Amino acid sequence: MAGEYDPQTFYDGLVRHGLIVPVGVPGAFGRGAVFEDVLERFNALVSQLARDDHAEVYTFPPVISRAVLEKVKYLDSFPHLCGAVYSFFGKEPEAKALAARVNEGQPWGDLLGITDVVMNPAACYPVYPSFSGTLPQAGRQVTMLNWVYRHEPSNEPTRMQSFRVREFVRAGTPAQVLAWRDLWLQRGLSLLVALGLPARAEVAADPFFGRGGKLLAINQKDQQLKFEVLVPVISAAEPTAVCSFNFHQEHFGTTFGIRTPDGHTASTACLGFGLERIVMALFRTHGFDPEGWPAQVRRQLWP
Amino acid sequence: MSAFTFVRLDARRASSGVLRLRTMDVTAKIRRILKEHGRLSLDADTLALNADLYEAGMTSHASVNVMLALEGEFDLEFPDHMLKRSVFDSIASISAAIGELQAAAA
Numbered sequence: 001m002a003g004e005y006d007p008q009t010f011y012d013g014l015v016r017h018g019l020i021v022p023v024g025v026p027g028a029f030g031r032g033a034v035f036e037d038v039l040e041r042f043n044a045l046v047s048q049l050a051r052d053d054h055a056e057v058y059t060f061p062p063v064i065s066r067a068v069l070e071k072v073k074y075l076d077s078f079p080h081l082c083g084a085v086y087s088f089f090g091k092e093p094e095a096k097a098l099a100a101r102v103n104e105g106q107p108w109g110d111l112l113g114i115t116d117v118v119m120n121p122a123a124c125y126p127v128y129p130s131f132s133g134t135l136p137q138a139g140r141q142v143t144m145l146n147w148v149y150r151h152e153p154s155n156e157p158t159r160m161q162s163f164r165v166r167e168f169v170r171a172g173t174p175a176q177v178l179a180w181r182d183l184w185l186q187r188g189l190s191l192l193v194a195l196g197l198p199a200r201a202e203v204a205a206d207p208f209f210g211r212g213g214k215l216l217a218i219n220q221k222d223q224q225l226k227f228e229v230l231v232p233v234i235s236a237a238e239p240t241a242v243c244s245f246n247f248h249q250e251h252f253g254t255t256f257g258i259r260t261p262d263g264h265t266a267s268t269a270c271l272g273f274g275l276e277r278i279v280m281a282l283f284r285t286h287g288f289d290p291e292g293w294p295a296q297v298r299r300q301l302w303p
Numbered sequence: 304m305s306a307f308t309f310v311r312l313d314a315r316r317a318s319s320g321v322l323r324l325r326t327m328d329v330t331a332k333i334r335r336i337l338k339e340h341g342r343l344s345l346d347a348d349t350l351a352l353n354a355d356l357y358e359a360g361m362t363s364h365a366s367v368n369v370m371l372a373l374e375g376e377f378d379l380e381f382p383d384h385m386l387k388r389s390v391f392d393s394i395a396s397i398s399a400a401i402g403e404l405q406a407a408a409a
Contacts (some may be wrong), residue, residue, distance in 0.1 A: 098342045116314070211381075211386065212368075214365050214383060215363070215367050215370055215387070218388060
């Protein structure tokens, strides 16, 4: 697709071609059949890359234990992105008051109470509690396809409140974990480039909250703990992160008591393919109709 | 920083004794904040001025809490260009940054 990069034009194009369906809330659109077909086919290519790794496969729901979110100190870093689930705990009179408020168009959030679950904000979080204890000699490797939630409503199509990540997690010694991270950085880049996407890798930082967050982000970059693979989707100057590779050092190992066989605290790393963003990058690069995509791209996705 | 900055700042007070007291005062306050927020594995009271605070156990998150506590204590705001690891990696570098900001505000 030729022309300027522009979020609104691209969003309108996705809607016009039935690829996404607006639902009245920014960043929460539905996905049409063609969009989903491309997404599943890309995900299958990732599975093929990982075939010989024999990672354990899990699926977790879009909510996780609030206790886990609290334990990993998510709110220390990302209070602005958190979505906690609140529900109604009252009896008849409170139920009547709640309905009355809602029907009158008044605010009603204060009549709800916090539950034991929160929206899962990172595809890797649900699995760490299951790593507690001593790892096998080869460490652990897990893959998941999870929905994640971030409270950042935006009309910009690549910034979604709810999206899917094809995630891989590795736990083991620092050497095991870093070698694995580097291998996947190469695999991820090669896959995207083979699909005709102008992808490149860059040292990155998480979107930490506030002024303190700037210091955290600079520390993270200095230590090269996070890499992203970027592809231009809505802007040439500021390409969109479509994959992220994160070395957590001993953060989760300490938090969840994960140890290597020699008794040391384990290191962990994770990487994720932002599936919707990659699909959007394909539509942006090759056009809204997959029938017209270059033959060498189609051959890989429709083998 | 900064000895120069301090001298200029304190020239009006016209006494090197005041300068020394002031620097000691700043250092003491930094040590107290490190004790309360730095989560150091070493004693902040006896740590060398140039000792690496990150090596002494200060995590990135602890450094944020140290930064915010310093801003409260000294009634200043670190500008964006000072929000970096090297500004918060020792008592001496923190003291230099504070001296620079106080001089600019004076």
